[in-house]
Amino acid sequence: MAHHSGEKITEGLDGLRERCMEYFALGARFAKWRAVIRIGDGMPRDANISTNAHALARYAAICQEQGLVPIIEPEVLMDGKHDSQTCFEVTARILEPHLQSVKFRVFYIPGGLLKPKMSYPEILRKPRNSRESSQMTVDCLTAHVPHELPREILFLSGGQSDEDATAHLNLMNSMSVKHPWQLSYSYGRALLHTLCKHGQVVQMKRVRMRLLIERQ
Structure with a gap:
């Protein structure tokens, strides 16, 4: 991103409407778009968050216009030297502007799917308190995701092992916190x-x- 060394913005929206029309005709019914948010010295900056939020909202609106369900993925990378609390704070900072931007542009709010990262520390940090981080993830969603958007939240694995990603999702689903979403996964x-x-x-x-x- 210009004047923001180390930060990325998502691009490639030109011609998306025509591509969505083509993909729908071929049988596609879902689409996914990813924006990368990096935690670091002074990062992410507000300009980076708002630029990515605007792009993801445009993508989501075009997808719905063409009959596709948009999966919205603002991914906070596990790279860096941050703890669970920092990840929680950054995730809270990015969720609200991203979802408000989507809410402003998308005509059917429950028709989108959110694919966030769990509030876990950077990938090499040991040991981890899995229960505490799982609780922070649920608390972050409850506080910063509008209850009408979306009906289901699909977590990305974000570099976790298959065992860790499965265990952490199970922990979140076993908690007694009341929320309106089904917590599921979209792991790669x-x-x-x-x-x-x-x-x-x-x-x-x-x-x-x-x-x-x-x-x-």
């Missing part, structure tokens, strides 16, 4: 990493069976 690496390693030594039939078990 955490779902496929073990399967890819497994697939190097066994037949694909067994890999597919393992994937079905992971999804339950």
Whole structure:
């Protein structure tokens, strides 16, 4: 981002309407767009947050216009030297402007899906208090996500292992905090990493069976 060294903005919206029309005709019904937020010295800055929020809101509006369900992913990276409290504070800072921007532009608020990161410390920090961080994640969502947006929250794994990502999601769903959302997952690496390693030594039939078990 110009004048903001180390920070990224999401780009590529030109021609998105035409691409959405094409993808819908091919059978797509969901779309995902990701903005990267980095924690660091003075980061993220307000300009970085607002620029990414505006871009994700434009993407979401175009998707709904063309019949696609937008998955909105403002990802706070696990890179850096931050603890759970810092991640909580940054996540709180980015959720409200992103969702307010979406709310301003999207015509059907419950028709979008949010894909945030859990409030966990940077990836190399040990030890971690998983229960405390899970509680902070739920508290952050409850305080900063409008109850009408969305109906389901899909967490990204963000570099966690498959075991950690699954355990942390289970912890959040076992808590007694009342909220209007279903807490679920949209994992990439955490779902496929073990399967890819497994697939190097066994037949694909067994890999597919393992994937079905992971999804339950």
